Structure formats: structure tokens, C-alpha cells
Amino acid sequence: MKRAIRCDVAAAMIPDGATVLIGGFMGVGTPERLVDALVARKARDLCIVANDTAKAGRGIGKLITAGCVSRLVVSHIGLNPETQAKMIAGEIAVELVPQGTLVERIRAGGVGLGGILTPTGLGTEAQEGKQVIETPQGRFLLELPIRGDFALLAAYQADYAGNLTYSLTAQNFNPIMALAATTVIAEPEAIMPIGAIPPDGVKTPGVLVDHVIERAA
Amino acid sequence: MKRAIRCDVAAAMIPDGATVLIGGFMGVGTPERLVDALVARKARDLCIVANDTAKAGRGIGKLITAGCVSRLVVSHIGLNPETQAKMIAGEIAVELVPQGTLVERIRAGGVGLGGILTPTGLGTEAQEGKQVIETPQGRFLLELPIRGDFALLAAYQADYAGNLTYSLTAQNFNPIMALAATTVIAEPEAIMPIGAIPPDGVKTPGVLVDHVIERAA
């Protein structure tokens, strides 16, 4: 059972320097109120793992603008010029990871795999510093797991057992990140009584979720 | 768009000697009518990849009894004495795979990974013949992908686009196997008009499904 908590209470749990997985794809499916709370508490030196940094004024873009981030592990920053500028200025260290590799690395961290072999990136800059493994099916890059201290998820519905549902393209990385952090915090649009989400409707089992954020005022 | 087909038509597609992934856990979530059709057409020399062989008279147990199977890749055969007897008699070659490794190997085959690293089985008989990979996080077994010529799935609902839902513990290996075979055949309990399963309710996208079996008479 989870008692819903306020965003500022959640943001206060996340120390400067933490590695934070944040759901979303161009800001869709990003826990916007949690991001605002991190900006409000002036978080610093965060390592953010996410698909992208959205754009200025939206989702993870707000954390970039506010100077909360010193490291990024992302697949794409092309639509946020501010991220690119800060990377070039040396203010943010950026590790670019192919999107399919990024989600599998997070999944591996979440499901206890020691890594995965992928053909993606073989022979490209994405191979740099990585072990190449030969199997009977060919050569693959060994990609290592990613885990976070925190995962911040945007959900559609939660129940008070912590079970989550997602809506359409707002799910993206959220259900995978739910597996891969020490502390998992979900920001749902609605919170339902326990039992109101049928077992087959649950996408993220509540046992994976540590905290549920209260509904927007 | 998929026109529903008969079980015997589907069974006729599956040649002797084929590698066939079959969903189910102790017979729950196994496409029972497809199994019956394979028995009826006297299939021979099949390699079955599945969690288990259920028990005599149920699910994959029927294929064992009928002599359709020459090779098994499974995690458990303890509840089907007939499988054990045929293994000891040398009639069926059995590869035992830890259950979590089995599902990840099938998933790897389905999602284009060259393999996965798992701590499961390290230092046990499950390690035999396998590469041990050292990473900064420790030592892991390299487990290689599994794919089938066919996957036979039990679904709860299908629509005529091939989208599938599953019910409770009857899903088990089915949604993972849907990714990992050249030809995927689903046996649903109900077939709905296209659009009747909402996008968020779909567990297996129809683009992965080649054939849908018509409803039971």
C-alpha cells in the first residue's frame, strides 16, 4: 500500500549527484510535476538517463535550462539546442546511446542481466570502448546494464498498491525504467482504489513502485 | 488483415522436423486445438520449445504421448513421467534450460539480440558448453538466442488485424514467443472486429501474427 506523497517531498529525497532515470519521449510521458519540483529545489549535478532532453521549457529541457544536470545518457539531443550548446561548452557530459540499445541496457539493469549483445552500432562510433563478442551467429557489441538511484515515471493511472497503467505513446521508456532503479517514483494522472485496475490492465506491478505522487491540484 | 483459418489447415503448414515454440505453463495458456490438430495429422520429429510438457493428456503432453516429438528445449518435465521415460529410453533428446534463461533466450531471438548475459546457472550443470563472459560487474553465462520455424500461441482475444490479448496466468511464454518465429499462429478464444481491442489493451501487435485460428465450433 502506498500513501500518495507530494512532489516536493519526492524531490527532497533525490540528492544532488544522483543518477535519475526519467521517462518520456520529446516530453511526452515525462513526469512534468516531478521535474518542476527538482527545478524548484535547485537540484545540482544530476546524471539523467532518458531518451532525449525534449526542448527548452518542456520536460527534461527544464532541468537543462535550470542547470540541474552535469551528465546525460541519451539517444538524441537534436531538438534541444540548449543541450547541444552546454555539451559544446563542456558544462554537460553527454553519452549518446542508440535508442534500442539504451532501452535494452536499462532493461538489463532492471531484470538482472549482466549485459546484452546487439548488432546495432557495430563498426560505428557507438562501438568505441566496447567489447566485441563473437558467437556462432556473428559479431555483436556487448552492452552493459544501466541502473539509476531513482526512476521518475509518468503514468496514466495508479492504484494505491502502486500498480500503473500508461496511455498510448506516453508509455515509451517508463515501464522499463520502473524495473531499474533503487527508488521508483510514479506521477500518475489519476489514482484509483485498489482493485479498480484489473490484473490484466496493469503494466507495471505495484511491487516495483516505491512512491506514488498525489494527483495534481 | 487476417482471415481466420481452421486448425487442420494450420497444422498442415507445419512440416515434420520443424522447430515449434508452444506457449503454456503446465498446459495453461497452451493452444489446445492446434496441439490436437498436430496429433491428428501425425506430425513427427518435431523440436518443441516450451516451458514444460504439462502432463499426459494435456497440452504438450499429448504431443509426447503421440510420438510427435524428438527433441525438447524446456525448463521442467517433472510432472510428466512419460517425458522422463522417453528421455531415459533415448526417444526424446531433452535440453533443460533454467526458466528465466529460456524466456530471455526466446526474447533475444525475437528482438534481434545476439545473446544475453545471465548469472543464473553459473557454476552449475547449466554452464556446460557455454562461454563465460567477464564484465566489470562480475562473471556471467552467455546464453544464445532461440528462434522457431513456428510459434503456436494461445490468446484470449484476437482481432482481425491479428492483435492479441491474454488472460491472467494464461499469458506466460505466449507474448514472448510471438516475436521469435518465422510463422506465428495464434489460437484465440474470441475474435473481435478490428478496433474492438483498444490500442492500450493489445499485448501482441498484429503485425507479429501471421495466422489466426477460427473460433471453436
Added chain:
Amino acid sequence: MDAKEIIARRVAQEITSGMLVNLGIGLPSLVANYVPSGRGVFFQAENGVIGLGARPPEGMQDPHLTDAGGGFVTAVPGAASIDSAMSFGIIRGGHLDMTVLGGLQVDEQGQLANWKVPGKMVPGMGGAMDLVTGAKRVVVAMQHAAKGESKIVPRCTLPLTSLRPVNLIVTDLAVLRFENGGLALVERAPGVSVEDVLAATTARLAVPDVVPEMAL
């Protein structure tokens, strides 16, 4: 109280509020009967449900809702259906607070053998290797001896389930903990003496000055 009930009752005491617990088939599945309800404990059945409930009344079974042994079960409010990849992701990924399994042998290294008797019985490991490797806490629930022979042995002679040592062993005679690289006697069953336990055990056990009786 018979041997199975002693074991199940004692294991149940290890389960605390809010835990996610996997119970193996057979003896371990009896543990659920002795966990007080309302404690927010969720049971996982590795075949695909978190929030396993009691057996359904006759006439209310659902063929799509079974436990790992294939028996009909129910789902508690707040239950979630999961596929096998998610189920074992939860197990291997360290999200499972406790697993309770049966055993054939446990040895002084804390290592468990429970899936094969070469030449006699080869049921397969099923989910056991993942459970013992991945769960935060591994509890073995078994009889202390089989056919007069100790199942707590110096070194397993049967194939291992995992290199990872188990945390606790609960038998009809004793509770043993794996700590400081060896097995320690923690409790004795009602009416069983320390000498009884040692006589029935071939493994070396650390024995503290006081070994309390199980409080069942």
C-alpha cells in the same frame, strides 16, 4: 503439529509486512496458510501473477488463473498479471524479497541442490536456478533427513542449483542460518534437543551457547 506444519509455521515468521514472496510448489506453498492477512504481503506465482490468493471455492475456478503447480488460485485486490519475461525479470532483477523452496541437500557452503538426482529423477530446474540466484533472501523449507540420511551435508553430492548460498534452512528439527561462511544452528523444533539436531546432521554446525526452541 506434524513436520510439515512445523516447517510452514516457522517459515511464515520470516515474512514481514509489505514483502514480495515466491513460494515453491509442495511444502513451501503451505507457508501462505500461516501468514496473517492484512500485512500487505504479495505472493508471486512465477507462471504469471503477483498477488496470488487462496484456492477458489468449488465452482469459482478460472482455467486462466493457476499457480506454478497448475492448481487453481485466486488473485487478491491489487494483483497484476505478468508474462514470463517480466516474472523472471522480477526474480533475477532482485525485486523479490524472499523465495521459499524445497531442497534435496544443503551443504556447509550454504549451497543448495534441488533439481536433479542423476540416473533417478530429472524433473528439471524450472525456475529454481533463477530464484536462488536472484531473490534477496533464499529460505529452504525441507525435512531434515530423507530415508534416515541427513540432507544437511558437508558438501552437496547432487548437482547444485546455484553457487549463491541460501540464507536460512527450516526443517522439522531445526532452523539453520548461513553466516560467516558456514552453517549455524539458530533454533530447535519443539521437543528436539541440540544433541538430536547434531546427531541427525552430517554437516558441521556452529552451535551457540543458547539455542532457543521455535516459538510457533
Added chain:
Amino acid sequence: MDAKEIIARRVAQEITSGMLVNLGIGLPSLVANYVPSGRGVFFQAENGVIGLGARPPEGMQDPHLTDAGGGFVTAVPGAASIDSAMSFGIIRGGHLDMTVLGGLQVDEQGQLANWKVPGKMVPGMGGAMDLVTGAKRVVVAMQHAAKGESKIVPRCTLPLTSLRPVNLIVTDLAVLRFENGGLALVERAPGVSVEDVLAATTARLAVPDVVPEMAL
């Protein structure tokens, strides 16, 4: 017909009944406008939907339903929501019949560069490396030249997207196919001669005796 429309119309002809197709953001996304409906084609948006539909009418947008560029879209009947692991599982696993991407350079080895201009522009590869590595068929849709320089080059000078050669390149001047280890000129754009194409191309092209004009 402007350059973009020529390219989009020609690429659309590659899409046949029942295909699953991924269209990149920008120019490739225009291709959907020229695929006749009722052909049972499903478009994937890698951010999480199979069965992408047209832009919604004003006032009917859903903030949870966007394409990979972040624009509002609709879902066709029979659409399915997927998470990022499933989305890239479908891409990497060989379930995607065709991907259409933009390009910065394609070379005589058929290799594509489309995610980085060192020192100038580092948008990141996003899904491009997975798409080019995993799709059954890779089609590049781009202008033939940029700032007067050929984008079809002997050897990519920009960082590669994948070792895997693309299958087809459609530009405002020509259709090129990668076959027999090299690039072949297959069609020319309306009003463009073979000589025009060769003059605008630094890569070596195999030129057959007859090079038909695109039938748009």
C-alpha cells in the same frame, strides 16, 4: 512538384500491401501522404505506436499520442500501443518491413551517415542505428546534394550509422539501388538526364543502357 514531393511520391511506390513501415521525422514523414489508404499498411512510430494515422483535426489532439517528432497524430483502427523495448524489439528483431530515413551521405558501399557532423551538429543517433541495422529494407530519402556538394559519395566522411548497406536511395534527381556491391542508377527524376545525375554525383554509379524516368 517540388523536390520533397518528388521524393515522397517516389518512396511511397515502394510500399506494398500489408507492410509495416517506419518513417523518419522530416522529409520521410511526408511519404505517408502518398500511400493509398485501404492497402493495410501499418506505420510504426518508434516512440510507441503501430498504426500511426494522420494529423488530428484541431481540437481533437491527444497529448499522449504523438509521433517520433513530437507532433500530434491519430491511431488507425487496429493500432497497438507499445513501449520502447517492444518498439525496438520489433525494429532490431527484423519485424519491420521497411524504414525510410533522411541522410547526410551515402557511399559506394551503400553505407549511410546521418547522425553527426563532428564539431558542427551532434543531434545523436536516436533510433537510426537500430533502424538501419534491423529493418528488412532500408530506404534513404534525401536531397541529392547539399550546398552544391554531392551527398552520394565514394566513401562517407561523416560517422557511419551502420555497417549494413541501405537498399535504395531516392533523391530529387534519381533513384539509386545498392546491388552487387555498388550503387546503380535505376531511375531519373522528371526532366533530369542521366548526365545531370552523374554530374551531381561524386560516387561511382553503374548506369544501365536504359534509365527510365520516375512514373509519379
